[in-house]
Amino acid sequence: MTLDPLLFGEIDPPQRLLMGPGPVNAHPRVLRAMSADLLGQFDPEMTGYMNQVMALYRPIFGTANRWTMLIDGTARAAIEAALVSLVAPGETVLVVNFGRFGLLLTEILGRIGARIESVEAPWGETVPLDAIAAAIERTAPKVVATIHGDTSTTMAQPLDGLGDLCHAAGALLYVDATATLGGMDIAADRWGADIVTGGLQKCLGGPSGSAPMTISDAAAEHIFTRRHTEAGIRATGTVDGKGPRIGSNYFDLAMIMDYWSEKRLNHHTEATSMLYASRECARVALGEGLEARYARHAAAGRAVTAGLRAMGLTVFGDDRFRMTNVTGVYIPDGVDGERVRAAMRDHFEIEIGTAFGPLAGRIWRIGAMGYNAMKHKVLITLGALEACLRAEGFVLPAGAAVTAALEAWEA
Numbered sequence: 001m002t003l004d005p006l007l008f009g010e011i012d013p014p015q016r017l018l019m020g021p022g023p024v025n026a027h028p029r030v031l032r033a034m035s036a037d038l039l040g041q042f043d044p045e046m047t048g049y050m051n052q053v054m055a056l057y058r059p060i061f062g063t064a065n066r067w068t069m070l071i072d073g074t075a076r077a078a079i080e081a082a083l084v085s086l087v088a089p090g091e092t093v094l095v096v097n098f099g100r101f102g103l104l105l106t107e108i109l110g111r112i113g114a115r116i117e118s119v120e121a122p123w124g125e126t127v128p129l130d131a132i133a134a135a136i137e138r139t140a141p142k143v144v145a146t147i148h149g150d151t152s153t154t155m156a157q158p159l160d161g162l163g164d165l166c167h168a169a170g171a172l173l174y175v176d177a178t179a180t181l182g183g184m185d186i187a188a189d190r191w192g193a194d195i196v197t198g199g200l201q202k203c204l205g206g207p208s209g210s211a212p213m214t215i216s217d218a219a220a221e222h223i224f225t226r227r228h229t230e231a232g233i234r235a236t237g238t239v240d241g242k243g244p245r246i247g248s249n250y251f252d253l254a255m256i257m258d259y260w261s262e263k264r265l266n267h268h269t270e271a272t273s274m275l276y277a278s279r280e281c282a283r284v285a286l287g288e289g290l291e292a293r294y295a296r297h298a299a300a301g302r303a304v305t306a307g308l309r310a311m312g313l314t315v316f317g318d319d320r321f322r323m324t325n326v327t328g329v330y331i332p333d334g335v336d337g338e339r340v341r342a343a344m345r346d347h348f349e350i351e352i353g354t355a356f357g358p359l360a361g362r363i364w365r366i367g368a369m370g371y372n373a374m375k376h377k378v379l380i381t382l383g384a385l386e387a388c389l390r391a392e393g394f395v396l397p398a399g400a401a402v403t404a405a406l407e408a409w410e411a
């Protein structure tokens, strides 16, 4: 059977406003950058762009780390690359677990064959530093792994001081900052984090598919002890590291660092259009100014929270540790959460998020990040939610959400 080439039509998606936990709408400059012509991966123009990306992401990660680069893949790819390259089978890792993404770290480490210990907080809270300190002392881990902002619970784990604790105990610190990079203060060097990873599709306002990462010199040195260069690209006389070979080829950070270094040792084919996207995301963020950008996300978070409370809704989680860019809110009794989400989409072209695990069916998650952390987008979303809640028979003070959000934005 032949397939009519016109059968499926040109890609022409509806103009949805993505106000969930990510992905969000990409900045138009990022989309334009992605349509630029392709280059060969060793073209000096291309390797120049790679070096620029390294320079652009250092301030975004709050670091002077030489090894600041991209992993081709979604944010999870960078998480997996970090963990599989840091941790050998049988080594102990302490996971700081306060939500779905802490559980994801555990899941990945389980596949690596690590000995997993964890220190936990209930969903909606974070783990106190002294509890982490006690767990480090109890478990003597090689690596401590944590999430910064866990979108499943909308909580942000405080990280100041954690690197010192880890290093004093001889451990390296890994941080997943997928959901906060470019939106909240990310301070790899101040935290003392050895690897921090991110994604584009949240506060950086790009599409998913490229994952920025930064690696400390100490972590790089450790990873290079596990370097076993692929047969087809080895120079004669290459000496392998003495450590156990990294259990993944695609996510082998030793080889990926060799690719991003002046050696330009071929590994994967760098995803050119995604590199353009990452580069433009960083240029947009730095052009705005990181402090201004963090303030904009904080204003959006304040406005969403104030608007939801003014509607009589209950915001989820501990106010002291709230991420600025995603807010969880309980679905009120008697309201069908999925019907409200469908009405938001069908009538207003707005997507808000559902939830996972113990919170599934109990909360919605409303995001305002990257290109969508804007006053008008927050106000439109709250106004639409008010209309959809009324249609469900929920009684609320008319117009209160938008008024409260406007005030909170300016506060």
Ligand SMILES: Cc1ncc(COP(=O)(O)O)c(C=O)c1O
Pocket (backbone or CB within 6 Å): 021, 022, 074, 075, 076, 077, 101, 147, 149, 150, 151, 152, 176, 177, 178, 179, 199, 208, 209
């Ligand atoms: C904190 C956190 N980590 C990791 C991920 C996974 O990202 P990706 O879907 O890009 O692989 C997400 C996505 O929501 C996230 O919020």
